Each structure stands twice: as structure tokens, then as C-alpha cells.
Amino acid sequence: MKVSDLSTIELVGRLDQGTLLLDLHPFVARIRSDIPSLASDIAAMYADFEVPDPDRFADFHVEVSREHGLRRWIKPHARFYFDGRPSFIPLPVHQAFAMLEWGLNWCVAAHGHQYLIIHAAVIEKDGKAAILPAPPGSGKSTLCAGLIHCGWRLLSDELGLYDVESGLIFGMARPVNLKNTSLDVIKRFVPAAIMTEPVPDTTKGTVGLMRPPEASVQQRREPAQPTWIVLPRYTRDAAAMMQVHSPAQTFMLLADQSFNYDVHGEHGFKTVGRLIDQCSCHQFTYSRLEDADRAFQTLLAGDLA
Amino acid sequence: MEPGQDRVLPQQQLDRQNLLIVSLRIWSRTPLDQFLFKEWAEDDDVVAFSKRSGDTHLLSPLPLALLALLGKSPETSRSLLDKLTAELTQIEPDEAFELIETTLIQLQDIGLVTHSSP
Amino acid sequence: MTVRPLIVSALLEPGSLGKLNELQWDLLIRQGRRTNLLARLAHRMKTECMIDSVPHAPRQHLLSSLRMVKRQDTAMRWEVECIRQALLDTGIPIILLKGAAYVMAELPAAHGRTFSDVDILVPRNRLNEVEDQLRIMGWRGMNHSAYDQRYYRRWMHEIPPMRHIGRGTAIDVHHAILPETARIKVNTPALLADPIPLAEHPSLCVLKPVDMLLHSATHLFHEGELGNGLRDLFDLDSLFQEFGSGASFWDELLPRAKELGLTRPLYYAIRYTSSLLDTPIPEHIKQAAMIGKPARPVAALMDFCYLRALQPSHTSCDSTGSEIARLALYIRSHWIRMPFHLLAIHLTRKAFLRPKLPGAEQALNNKGKEDG
Numbered sequence: 001m002k003v004s005d006l007s008t009i010e011l012v013g014r015l016d017q018g019t020l021l022l023d024l025h026p027f028v029a030r031i032r033s034d035i036p037s038l039a040s041d042i043a044a045m046y047a048d049f050e051v052p053d054p055d056r057f058a059d060f061h062v063e064v065s066r067e068h069g070l071r072r073w074i075k076p077h078a079r080f081y082f083d084g085r086p087s088f089i090p091l092p093v094h095q096a097f098a099m100l101e102w103g104l105n106w107c108v109a110a111h112g113h114q115y116l117i118i119h120a121a122v123i124e125k126d127g128k129a130a131i132l133p134a135p136p137g138s139g140k141s142t143l144c145a146g147l148i149h150c151g152w153r154l155l156s157d158e159l160g161l162y163d164v165e166s167g168l169i170f171g172m173a174r175p176v177n178l179k180n181t182s183l184d185v186i187k188r189f190v191p192a193a194i195m196t197e198p199v200p201d202t203t204k205g206t207v208g209l210m211r212p213p214e215a216s217v218q219q220r221r222e223p224a225q226p227t228w229i230v231l232p233r234y235t236r237d238a239a240a241m242m243q244v245h246s247p248a249q250t251f252m253l254l255a256d257q258s259f260n261y262d263v264h265g266e267h268g269f270k271t272v273g274r275l276i277d278q279c280s281c282h283q284f285t286y287s288r289l290e291d292a293d294r295a296f297q298t299l300l301a302g303d304l305a
Numbered sequence: 306m307e308p309g310q311d312r313v314l315p316q317q318q319l320d321r322q323n324l325l326i327v328s329l330r331i332w333s334r335t336p337l338d339q340f341l342f343k344e345w346a347e348d349d350d351v352v353a354f355s356k357r358s359g360d361t362h363l364l365s366p367l368p369l370a371l372l373a374l375l376g377k378s379p380e381t382s383r384s385l386l387d388k389l390t391a392e393l394t395q396i397e398p399d400e401a402f403e404l405i406e407t408t409l410i411q412l413q414d415i416g417l418v419t420h421s422s423p
Numbered sequence: 424m425t426v427r428p429l430i431v432s433a434l435l436e437p438g439s440l441g442k443l444n445e446l447q448w449d450l451l452i453r454q455g456r457r458t459n460l461l462a463r464l465a466h467r468m469k470t471e472c473m474i475d476s477v478p479h480a481p482r483q484h485l486l487s488s489l490r491m492v493k494r495q496d497t498a499m500r501w502e503v504e505c506i507r508q509a510l511l512d513t514g515i516p517i518i519l520l521k522g523a524a525y526v527m528a529e530l531p532a533a534h535g536r537t538f539s540d541v542d543i544l545v546p547r548n549r550l551n552e553v554e555d556q557l558r559i560m561g562w563r564g565m566n567h568s569a570y571d572q573r574y575y576r577r578w579m580h581e582i583p584p585m586r587h588i589g590r591g592t593a594i595d596v597h598h599a600i601l602p603e604t605a606r607i608k609v610n611t612p613a614l615l616a617d618p619i620p621l622a623e624h625p626s627l628c629v630l631k632p633v634d635m636l637l638h639s640a641t642h643l644f645h646e647g648e649l650g651n652g653l654r655d656l657f658d659l660d661s662l663f664q665e666f667g668s669g670a671s672f673w674d675e676l677l678p679r680a681k682e683l684g685l686t687r688p689l690y691y692a693i694r695y696t697s698s699l700l701d702t703p704i705p706e707h708i709k710q711a712a713m714i715g716k717p718a719r720p721v722a723a724l725m726d727f728c729y730l731r732a733l734q735p736s737h738t739s740c741d742s743t744g745s746e747i748a749r750l751a752l753y754i755r756s757h758w759i760r761m762p763f764h765l766l767a768i769h770l771t772r773k774a775f776l777r778p779k780l781p782g783a784e785q786a787l788n789n790k791g792k793e794d795g
Contacts, residue, residue: 059480269341
């Protein structure tokens, strides 16, 4: 059964009871909420995701609900709860869905140590994955959101799950997080993209979430072979340029951009080493998504040659 | 111990003492089996993992050269400067000396080198 | 008495877990996380070759927890080594306490345990030297107000915590195991007289077995925030079982408790490990430990409080009175550390401080903000 098979009433009811489970392969989340707008956002953004039975094991119990006590009436704020304990600061209720997304990212990053969890976008074509690690200001999300509408499959826009045993990378194909100008850029590039209402005044500016392409959601259980590591560098008005990058520097960047590199210790060092060995390392300067499309096609072709 | 009294040390005094002491040190390399290294043919830099501390470090050509020299025999920072004169032509000798000493202290903090006093 | 929580049953009888359904595994993992006992369970199951038969999804969490503690074990050993080197030239014997001691003495209590700060115990008359040397080697006092500085140095059994500027790790330097103002007067000189040096590094010591147990008990039963209470109780269980296999331990325990003035915490330790965790304690020891039992109304009140507060602080384990019990113990912990007139000032002061985000979540919050 998928989210789209549930009526609004059923969805709201399950959220209220805390009996909505969401299959976010390789994880399952149990979600509770008393905020009706959250139900409609989940219906829109997670339409193609499966809903396991409520008697199944869930990796994370999360809740996004209104604050308790007097504040509830004066200035309604929502709070994220992990297994009943509040985390993060309260935020205005209209940011509830964004808060759920950030909260779920935290759950995975803080607990999923069977993987090396890389803060990166991951996209795939012909079984090959391009990993786009995400230091600030890189324009990673815009690039990712654009390319997944040019024939690339979305694995993730935030969390690359590198499986050490197999050397393959997984993603959950969850909604893509966009902010500020990238919202406008993507709306122009992909007029048909389904997005939440823009949420202004978050700590990141105006934020919007884009529904993942249905094909990506359906294929999300399939991992991909890491083939390229591309550091995006959005630079206003720049011509597109794909350059080779130092493997050692890429190593340090990946280690820095992995949430749990440190947890893996010696094993983590060997894992990132293996990942670098599997891939060619690049830095990509760009300003237009059309250029990015061509550049990544070249990358793909170059690898086949 | 007086109630509420902050304990303050003469930092400048310590710094001056430190500089004097550093230049007299005899440096040697620690056993490399406590580290894991990874290098790539096309890269001058090397990454290193300390098994004892769990920390990861990026080593650029200068620290690598120092480690290579110390792998042959213990040296003072003066003798290391002499051996690297050909490679360090771009920098003034005083600056080069300071750079070598700073790098040695960083390598010591990482655990790759130690020193003894004469 | 409340029903035994799943995490406790699991730890006492890992063999019984074969019958769990998915919802029960779900609850077990969550209780394990909340109590910081997940890795202890994982370690036990791995050692007894049971972990491969755990269903895939919960097994990942057990294995993840083992990765975490393995990393923390490495970090702890390194930190102890840095401290050892920093203080070597002072010639002062440094007594490691709690987690650091369990790790360096290779005790089973260290298995599956998470660690944060390092706690050390030094003679009071050498405290300044130790603090000075730590500062030279890169530790700094954390941003404490003048009030906190005075509070610590005047009343507490430790100096304000210091943090290393390079590594970001924290050290607590104690000169006693309880504040001077505490109701119980600990015979600190006797405690400091007999530490056991570590074979490989004699400048580092640990307390001898009876002292280590008594210290652990004293710490737990003076603690106000019992989020790790059950974990600490399992530490005691582990110490009792490890040391209890040697005959001289039981013979020394009561006399030493009397000598140090710690018969009250010993009574609580024996009472609550045996009733909640079935820790095997010889009957004659239980009887002898009754000298530490408080007057009947107090004993009943402590039972009410501890039997609730030592349950996992998880909604699945809450019962009537859980919250009151925790609050009562919180207040008691301050009461037994400090005279009333100072307590009122201190608690009023604390009430005005802003709450902080847990560290890890703050880091992830910030990382999320940086996204391009």
C-alpha cells in the first residue's frame, strides 16, 4: 500500500495515532503528528512511497507536533520529537514539513552507522553514480534537482549511503530540499515539478521541497556503482568547466563531509580510500543548468570511451 | 587555594622559553606501523590515519620530505634545513627555518615525530 | 514493584530474545538507546554468538552501537595517554576514575559503554600543580562565570572542568569523591593511600576493587540526574560480578566501607542491584550491609524513588510517581551535597540560565544550515 492509496482522513488519523509507518528504504520511520498541514505535505511529497503495517519494526519514531502547554495558544510552534524527546528548537507551525525532513535526516545521520553517510547529492545513470559532496554555497541541490530531470536518477539530494561491504551507494530518493533562488531556477527549468508551498523565514531562508520523480522512487532500492565524485562550485555567470581534482584533497573533503566518518575509525579511512579509488575526482564550475546537463553527458560518455 | 581566584600563567614567558627549546631538539620519526597511509600516483599530497588517536591528516610535500629524512636518521631543524636547501629555493632561509620548525611541531602533535633534548 | 523493562530482561537473559516479534524489537532498540545500554546488549550478544540470529533491521542498530563504542574506546585510550604525558613530569600519581578506569584496567564494565569526559583524582595539596601543567599542555577552563568558579573551588570536590583546545575533550580533576559540604564525610586520605598503578604506565593508577565499587556506588547514589542511572547500576552489577569472583573482595568490602564512611551508598548499591538486576550478592554480605540502611521512613522513601528513577526514562516504563521520584532525587542530590543556605542561592542561580541544545544535534543543525 502506498501513501497515495490512503484517503486524507485515514492519513490524518494515522498521524494522530502515531500509526503511520513510511518505508524509506533502507529505513522505516514511524511518524506522529497533530498538524493537519503536515498530512497534506506528506500526501503530496511521499505519494509513491509504501506504508508498512503498524505492527512492523520501525528504525525511528518521530513526531512533529505543536508544542505543549500555554504556548500552543499564544504563538503556535511545532517541535520535532525523537522517540518522545524534543530535539532542535521550536519552529513556526508552517515549517512543520521542513522540520520533519531535517529531523529524518538527523535520525539517519546519527544512527545509520552500517553505512558511511556522506553529506552529498547522489545521482545515477547506466548504473553509475555521481557523488556531489556539499560544502556551503556549492549549489549542489540546484544541480541535483536539475540533472534528475535530464535523465539522471535521484538517489538522494542530502545523504549518500555508502555500503562498505558491497562498495555500492544507496539513497532514499526523498523530497529534494531547495532554497531561495534555486527555487526559482528549478521552477523555470522544470515547470512541471511538484513543490510544497515556499516556506519563508526559516534559518536557511525561503525553503521549498520538491517531490522526487516517480521513477526514482520506484527504483530507490537499487544501489549504484560510485564512478565520479564531482565537487560543484556554482559561480555567477561562469562558463561550465569540469576539472580534475586532487584525490587526496577529495579524500579530506569527503571525510569532512561525512556525518559518521569519525565513528568508523580505521575502517572509515580504508572505506573512503576505497571510494576514492573507485571514482574519478572532479571540480565542476557552472552557472547554468543547461551547461551542467551537457557537462555530465560528457562525463558519462568519457567514462564509456 | 583562594576562593574565586583565577589561576593565570605568564604566557609570553612560556612562549619565549618554548622557541628556544624547540631549536635545540633532536627530532626522530615514530614507528610508522601506528599509522595508515594512502597516496595516489597523480597527487603530491598523502593522507594519513593515526590508529592511536583515530585522527586523519593531510600531509603535503614539506612534512613528507621531513618524514623521509627523519626516516634515515634523527636530525635537528638546522640540519633538516641544510638538507632541504635545494628544494626550498623559493623561500628566505629564515622563513624556511621557521616553517620547518612549525611543521615539526605539527607532526609532533599528530604523533609522527618525537624529540629528545641534547 | 514495576514490571521488568525489556532492556533489562534482554541484558540478563539474551537467550530469551529469540521469541521477540517486530514491535518488541522496536521497543527494545528504543529502550536501549534511551538508557545508553544498546551497545552493552550488542556486546553481550556478539560475545555469545547470538547477534547473527537477530532480524536484519534491529541487528543494524546493534552493530551501529558497537561501532560507536569502539571508536569511543580508541578516543578514551588516546585521551588518557595525552593526560599521562602531560602530567608525567609532576611525579604525581594520577588516579583514573569511572569510565577511564574501566577501560585502562580492562574491566568488563567497559564493554559496550559510552564515554565522555575523563575523571581523575589527585591529592588536594598538588591540585594547583596539576591545573598549571594541564594549562601549559593545552587545556583551558571552559567559559565559566565568576560565580561558577567560586562555587567549584570553594564547595566542590573538583575544579571546574577543563577542555583541551586542540582535541576538544574535557577533563574533570577531582581532589575528593564528594564535596566537603556533603552529609557523608569521606575518609579521602585513606582512599588516596592505596591505588593500584597500571602495569604499563605506573604514573597512572586505578582504585583497588573495593574502592572502585564504593566510588561507583557513591557517585550513583549522590547523582541528581539519573538519565544514566540504569547504565550506572549495570556498571555496579558488572563490578560486583567481576570482583566478586575473588574471595578477598567480599571480606574487605564492609570493613573498607566503614573505614571510608561509605556504608550508606554500599547499602543502596547492594539493595538495588540485587532487586533490579538479580546481581548475585552473598547473603551474609547483604545482612552485614544493613548497617548502612537509613531509618525506616527514609528507607521506604528511597525505595519509592530509586525503584522508579532507575527504570529507563522512557514512556514505555513510566509509572505513577516516576516524575515525582526523579524530581525528589534531583532535589535530594543537591541537599546532600550542600548546606541549605548555599543550596537556595545555587538553585536560584541555575534557574535563570538558558537551556542549551545537545551538542551533536547542534552540530547537525549547523551542518544543515550550510547546505548549498
